[in-house]
Structure formats: structure tokens, C-alpha cells
Amino acid sequence: MQQSMTEFKNMTEQAVPKMSARDIHVRYGDNHAVKGISLDLHLNEITSLIGPSGCGKSTFLRCLNRMNDSVAGCKVTGQILLDNKNIYDQNIDVVQLRARVGMVFQKPNPFPKSIYDNVAYGPRIHGLAHNRTDLDEIVETSLERAGLWQEVKDRMDSPGTALSGGQQQRLCIARAIAVNPEVILMDEPCSALDPIATAKVETLMDELKSEYAIVIVTHSMQQAARISQKTAFFHLGELVEQGDTTQIFTAPRNEKTRDYITGRFG
Ligand SMILES: Nc1ncnc2c1ncn2[C@@H]1O[C@H](COP(=O)(O)OP(=O)(O)O)[C@@H](O)[C@H]1O
Numbered sequence: 001m002q003q004s005m006t007e008f009k010n011m012t013e014q015a016v017p018k019m020s021a022r023d024i025h026v027r028y029g030d031n032h033a034v035k036g037i038s039l040d041l042h043l044n045e046i047t048s049l050i051g052p053s054g055c056g057k058s059t060f061l062r063c064l065n066r067m068n069d070s071v072a073g074c075k076v077t078g079q080i081l082l083d084n085k086n087i088y089d090q091n092i093d094v095v096q097l098r099a100r101v102g103m104v105f106q107k108p109n110p111f112p113k114s115i116y117d118n119v120a121y122g123p124r125i126h127g128l129a130h131n132r133t134d135l136d137e138i139v140e141t142s143l144e145r146a147g148l149w150q151e152v153k154d155r156m157d158s159p160g161t162a163l164s165g166g167q168q169q170r171l172c173i174a175r176a177i178a179v180n181p182e183v184i185l186m187d188e189p190c191s192a193l194d195p196i197a198t199a200k201v202e203t204l205m206d207e208l209k210s211e212y213a214i215v216i217v218t219h220s221m222q223q224a225a226r227i228s229q230k231t232a233f234f235h236l237g238e239l240v241e242q243g244d245t246t247q248i249f250t251a252p253r254n255e256k257t258r259d260y261i262t263g264r265f266g
């Protein structure tokens, strides 16, 4: 009975999207950068956004935690639901939203603080720890989950910026997961990393998907094929085709998708 309840819960969670974008348009002044995109994101899945440079992938990704709010001249219309609530509603606390929908950027951007403080920062401002022991535990667990603990546990007071690029990116992932997000957005998180660091981050993403919904923008089709369950192909601001990654890469339905994945443009 216990087992079947869990299975039922998992099935239900699978079926209900964690996030749903509905008819999203983004304009920067006259530049209509994102044109009517609808996309569902599920827990336990990695969704890749692929497509030629300038097609609106980053712009769309930033809509998912309202990072475009602070971009001058940027106007977003449409609906984005997180657990069925529109994140663009007036009463939404954006700081809270960004804890639930965390972000990792292309260039690792640790704060100019110690390794410890980089990870402790979010839990501190969100009041997630009652005392230092709690906070220590959150920091350790987050670094563990980001696959970095063993490498840094003896130098928690050194600056985050002194780590290697790949370690810095894992530190940024630890910082994002320290506030218990539900969704993690990653904008080309490996493009500044060497192949070994890239492989580590990919392995980590694969592990993290057991707890989160993950969206990754990548210009590497090999990476999308390796790590994601769902793929969405963007072109000139439109979402041309989305589906299971295997289908997109082996049997694309749209001619533009086929041209892109066979390297005919982009
Ligand atoms: N901060 C910004 N201000 C003005 N225009 C922008 C900004 N960011 C992106 N754009 C424009 O929006 C379009 C989509 O860009 P972007 O989302 O960065 O594409 P991608 O991530 O697919 O390369 C481009 O025409 C780009 O010039």
C-alpha cells in the first residue's frame, strides 16, 4: 500500500508540470525577441534549450525567474505558472521566487567572499538556519550535493574566487541549491569550462535532476543529447519544435530542426 501510494504520487507529480510558460512574448523596445513561447517543465527532468545565437534562449530562460524585470526597456507578456501560480502576479515576492527558481550563469560568478559565505549567503537572507550549527550543516550538505565538499572542506575561509573555473561553477551550483530551490536554470553553464570540469558539471546535473526541474541553455548539441530528457529548439524567437531529446535528435519533425541538428546552419 505504502509503495503504491508513493508510485501514485510520483506519477501525479510527473504529469503535473512544475512550471508552465504560456504564450510568452518578450520585447526589447522594438526588438521582438521571444514570440509566443509555451513550454512545460517537469521535476526530475533536464530540458535543453538549443538554437542559433540570438534566437531568444537566454531571454526566455530569464523570464522563468523574472531576471528580465531589471532590464531597461524589456517587456514580457504571457503567463508563467509555478505550481499553478502565475509568477508575474503583482503579489509575488521576487526574492522568494528566485530562491525557488535558482540560476547559474555562463561565467562562474562567486561573490568576493569566502567559500563558506558564498554558500551561506542565501540561507542567511532567507532565514533558513536557526543557529551556526544549522548553517554549517546547510553549507556542508550543499557543497556535498554540488560535488565540491571533498575539495574545499579544509579551506572554507579561502575566497571563492581563488578556486578553479570548474570549482567556481560548482560553488555557484552549491549556492543555488543552498536555498532549496525547485527549479534550476542554467545558461550555458559549461561554456567557460574545460572538458574535465564540463564532465563533472554534467554528472552533477544528472544527479541533481532527481530533486529538481532543470533547464539548460546550451550551444552544444552533444551536451543536450547527453544530458537532457527534453529538448526545445528555438529559431528567430520562436519555439520551432519540442519533445523527447531522442526524438528531436533522431527524428525531428520540422525541417528547420533537421537542418540545425545536421549542422546546416547555426
Ligand atoms: N539585455 C538586452 N537588451 C536588449 N536586447 C537584448 C538583451 N538581451 C538580449 N537581447 C536581444 O534579444 C535577442 C535574443 O537574444 P538572447 O536571448 O541573448 O539569445 P540567445 O541566448 O539565444 O543567444 C537578440 O536580438 C538580442 O540582441
Ligand SMILES: [Mg+2]
Residues within 6 Å of the ligand: 057, 058, 059, 217
Ligand atoms: Mg544566450
